[in-house]
Amino acid sequence: MVDLSVKIKNVEFANPVLVASGTFGYGNEVSELVDVNRLGGIVTKSITLHPREGSPPPRMVETPSGLLNSIGLANIGVERYISEMLPYYEDLDTNIIMNIAGSSLKEYITILERVEGTSNYLSGYEINISCPNVEKGGLEFGVDCDLTLALTKELRKRTDKLLIMKLSPNVTDIASIAKAAELGGADAISAINTVVGMSINPQTRKQNIFTGFSGLSGPAIRPVGVANVYIIFDAVDIPIIGIGGITSADDVVEYLLAGATAVQVGTANYREPGISIRIIKQLIEYCEKHNVTTIRELVGAIRDED
């Protein structure tokens, strides 16, 4: 019997395969297709204080082995999340991690406090810090160590649940951002969010995405995700959740070897909503074939050159 379970802080995950924020809706849309209880966990889409309609279309376009999107954080807002989604999650038998996005320190805090006061069911929070801070002239939280530190500290004070900071790869020095999150008391780091990209239609001469800039995801960015996880693994002592371009158990193992304790599957869900379940099966096969008794053996276990 292969042991796929992993633990982050006091939270047990039956396996290391979660689904990524924004790529699996709220988790209920696909329940007809996927037995979500078999997932390691579901990270729900970013929730803001107020409901957001998001950006005008087009919001998405394919690129070579990837996808650009700018959904504009469309979401139902924290109140509807609490009233409509939390009751659904209470009947599930998997870890639900709420992803939070804010445009000011205060907004993040308000959302977290609002949920903390309501539910004990959630396993924790993933904090999307790739959001422009309106107070600091639109500078993204996630590109600044001080902002990241301050945000993490404030949230840490307010919850004992899992606190995961989700980092952006669009920075010079992701290690220092990860360290700031660790210093602020984060329990884990998620990496990476999408890579800044753009696509223009040469026929119409227009942007393919309404907002112009957008986020690149999918297999195209897997090498970027793996590199960032490796860098962060060297920089901090807290667990890392690897994200970016995962489509198979081999990809999961690649991330684990680079230093991830768990992973999230994103874009691949659009092609194959049940892909994470298949990946979990393949992971067991991988472990059996390679005599891995617990998946935790693989974390950071790159072999030195012979």
Next chain:
Amino acid sequence: MVDLSVKIKNVEFANPVLVASGTFGYGNEVSELVDVNRLGGIVTKSITLHPREGSPPPRMVETPSGLLNSIGLANIGVERYISEMLPYYEDLDTNIIMNIAGSSLKEYITILERVEGTSNYLSGYEINISCPNVEKGGLEFGVDCDLTLALTKELRKRTDKLLIMKLSPNVTDIASIAKAAELGGADAISAINTVVGMSINPQTRKQNIFTGFSGLSGPAIRPVGVANVYIIFDAVDIPIIGIGGITSADDVVEYLLAGATAVQVGTANYREPGISIRIIKQLIEYCEKHNVTTIRELVGAIRDED
């Protein structure tokens, strides 16, 4: 007749399609296959002060729609470049741009001075600033505004030829690096160099590239290149040479619309050494179809939404 010519400073390019440093050798290897005189120009592989053997193999691996490489700046060094390559270039009828890489300010200067004193043939220099500065503890020139400014200034003093700074996308704020290069007197910006990536073999548990970290190139990174060119176009007034994942005339037009005056074809040369010649033909067809009389019309010409 479509006019494909573009001009950067006083240098005329018959068309905007150049081949990228490191992806076309010294330009003589493929002369049997490709009529190099039809190219807009050749950027030769990075030259260092002393010959470099480069990194041990493996140096390259495929990724989804991309390529990771860590060649380790293998090159013949400036002396052999002068004695063996410059004479060959003098017989060519295209622009030769020498790419220079250094590990200190002094090394860049020494290389440039050495060549300036020797040849009047080169059209100019492209400065690879994605190199670790040994004096500053390995910090890459290209991630630091001050280093970029100082380097550009020093080189500018020493040449009237085209001086192009080639930027790395692995930074939080490429606009400020581009501005530093402009302030320092650069004639143009090349963007982008490769994106930091990594690939691990799940079967052997070893790095797929000897050096671990490596550079991602190819169509996978095209959206990243286009986004960076767009950002730089807004930030500076000097021309931009767009690089990253170009495989067709449509891709070239995408870069031009984003703000590039010319482009470089990189990884695609490995698949199809003559691809740039084909792209030039396709560009003429594109212009004819869209009633573009001069390719320069397209530069930065994204249409506003209707």
Next chain:
Amino acid sequence: MKIEVASISGNKEIAKGIWKMDFDCPNIANNVLGPGQFINIKVDPSWEIPLRRPMSIAGVKGEKITIIYKLFGRGTKILSELRPGQSINILGPLGNIFTTSDKDSFPILVGGGVGIAPILWMHNELNIKSVSHILIIGATTAEEHFLQHNPDKNIFLTTDDGSIGELGTVVPTMESKFKEVSSRSFGIIYACGPTPMLKAIHQITTKYKIYCQMALESYMGCGIGICQSCVIERKNDSPEEDSYGKRFSLVCSDGPVYSADTIIL
């Protein structure tokens, strides 16, 4: 909503650049509700084409589903190269349906471009139920049509170059029908096609005050409501909220069929 690996039983070009494919997929076929619904096809086993391709259902016979598709780009090219016996991965049935009611006498069905499939299915359904109706199909030239122009049977083809049927877009033909039979009330218009066509149809149905349902298209990342890419803008004064909010609606889940007067094209 199921995922099924369907076995292709037929795939051929029925007009210039227009293909028809039939495949067996009992699980999905058994759950289809009616015209308007679509499926989402994984055309490429490799990631060269990251997303599935949405295609309207053009008919269901027992366990077989038919689609009619236009060669557009890389994805539909791969589809057209598949041969009977090969299989494709299908997700469906998805979306809502055109609503019919017994009150609606003499509907007009209008289709064009890649929007023929649901219209044709509706046409066949109405024929089976012996509901009199008019069918108008638009195309650029004759060679893109695979039906026969047959005014006696109320089947009108239009072409931009007049090479078959009526000259021009579908709109003049619609308008002349409105006028011809103005005494008789058209209960409803069912339309599907490219956005400019739908815009023109919306204008004329507004002018003549005829209720119109449209099956829309938008860029779909998933087809099942998890990516939020497929939004269409709603009119401000639309009464209800969609699953999604006031301003936008998800075409894949709330649509693809909308009352023309509730959306902004």
Next chain:
Amino acid sequence: MKIEVASISGNKEIAKGIWKMDFDCPNIANNVLGPGQFINIKVDPSWEIPLRRPMSIAGVKGEKITIIYKLFGRGTKILSELRPGQSINILGPLGNIFTTSDKDSFPILVGGGVGIAPILWMHNELNIKSVSHILIIGATTAEEHFLQHNPDKNIFLTTDDGSIGELGTVVPTMESKFKEVSSRSFGIIYACGPTPMLKAIHQITTKYKIYCQMALESYMGCGIGICQSCVIERKNDSPEEDSYGKRFSLVCSDGPVYSADTIIL
């Protein structure tokens, strides 16, 4: 060195997982120098597979080139699905050749794995020139062999499981030949195969002091000297410089054939 779109005239599995393909490519065929040279094949028109795939030439007959390839991963799978009449984009001929000299009596040719092609071609050439030689081909089991074990004709097959020919790797067979005919001097060993096999061959040829040429493989980005990915490490005391420098050599341009004593495997 040319690029040519070659028309496939044959492509079939000749042993388990081993395929043979023939194609017409006059421009390249006319320029081939001999065993050791290779071509670089664009297997996939899409960027799903970014790089070409290098394959040794297994023979040239008039305007036809033959390759023998092992099903390995995605690229060779695509190759194996191509049918006669279809075409592939070929770049070649590339690299250097095994050097033969009249002094070399009774050479031993050793091949294994994906390294059979140039060895087999050499074997055929020597047969044509009536040069006596020994051919040793290694594989894991009988089903991966497509030749006949025929000691009378100096053709020895080896298998790791002994299911055909000699039991074990090629090395014991080589050694027994060295001993059997120790009086006769073996002029030269020509070898091609997986790195562990080449390492073992290098050891034993060093021990018996027999000159050995090896055709090497390495990961190739271009095949034509512009990417610098295909380096192999050279011995420090190697006399000349390669096109590339002292420490490394470009397998695509300086190789793929090397004297075994000049390189580090």
